Amino acid sequence: MAQHDVIVVGGGPGGSTAAWRLARAGLRPLLLDAAVFPRVKICAGWVTPEALADAQVDPQKYPLTIQAFSACRFEFDGARTETRWRRPASYGILRREFDHYLLDRARAAGADVREGARVTAVTHEADGIRVVSPRGTFTAPVVIGAGGHRCPVAQALGEVSGREEVVIAQESETRLAPEWVEALGKWWEAPELYVEPDLKGYGWYFPKGDVLNVGVGCVSGPGADLPRRRDALVSALRAAGRLPAALPIEPFRGHAYVVRRRAPRKLAGDRFCLVGDAAGLARDLSGEGIGPAIKSGILAAEAVEARLRRGAGLEGYAAAIVRRYGSGETGWLGRQLARIPDAWARVFVRAILNTEATRRHVVFGRIFGMREVAS
Structure with a gap:
């Protein structure tokens, strides 16, 4: 036996x-x-309320690092948007x-x-x-x-x-001293997402407790050049004050995962x-x-x-x-969308992100799984 x-x-x-x-x-x-x-x-x-409910983990009783978020910010093509919920729509662990x-x-x-x-x-x-x-x-x-x-x-x-279609990413996760958390207070209440100009990935600025995670990911293949994207993200964050020049961060580490496309x-x-x-x-x-x-x-x-x-x-x-x-195979609609010229695709994405309803329900709700906790 x-x-x-x-x-x-x-x-x-x-x-x-x-x-x-x-x-x-x-x-x-x-x-x-x-x-x-x-x-x-x-x-x-990044963990959603649905995931915690499935795992039977009560965020109010979870004994380790967890930060509730009722807002999230997007940046793309020079435009910056913020979406807010009445109750937590995601958590950082x-x-x-x-x-x-x-x-x-x-x-x-x-x-x-x-x-x-x-x-x-x-x-x-x-x-x-x-x-x-x-x-x-x-x-x-x-x-x-x-x-x-x-x-x-x-x-x-x-x-x-x-x-297979593989996504590659690099991230840095740093535990900050209390004075740095206080200094970055205005950036600390919500994660931020930065869509790459070529739409092949995005970067993020993700606070959780006294820890900051920053990173960028993109689809592997020609033009990926992840180190260039990483360096551009860090430079932008330094220039904007989200990563002060005097703030040291941990080295970036890489990983990869498959998406069912x-x-x-x-x-x-x-x-x-x-x-x-x-x-x-x-x-x-x-x-x-x-x-x-x-x-x-x-x-x-x-x-x-x-x-x-x-x-x-x-x-x-x-x-x-x-x-x-889903089946993991690209259907007819997906094949047609893949043929859209890049300039048109950027206009389409900009319209989605700049419209409150589509940003809330399509981008955050369907793509990221962010839905506020039921009362």
């Missing part, structure tokens, strides 16, 4: 949520992660803390968590899925891939294509499913990935429990993801 019912590869929000739900359901999940928590995780740390909190919760629920266990091989065997790591070799009837963009489960079973990964098979960034579920255009990771972790846990208890197939999980996040 197998020691574990399911192996979860990856201890971020998607993997830890799946393991937590499975353990609470009375199953025996094993979670493997290459890192030792708390670990540095490069991420702006530190991934180092948040991910550790969720992982410890899964462990407390009964998940067997092994840190410092980088998975080096995943194979489909007659009796289940075999996973190899320096901490041991394990076999279970089902595996959940939650190891991010380069998840070994996705690489082995997810039919990863070289045609073309050549989507296989989401599930007979004995596996992929969640979060391993499945390429970060929100297209915004890149917000914590919410989709948590939601897909919940859906995966439900599907795996049904597979283990009733013999149900995992294709239902894949169908649920497609219904929620």
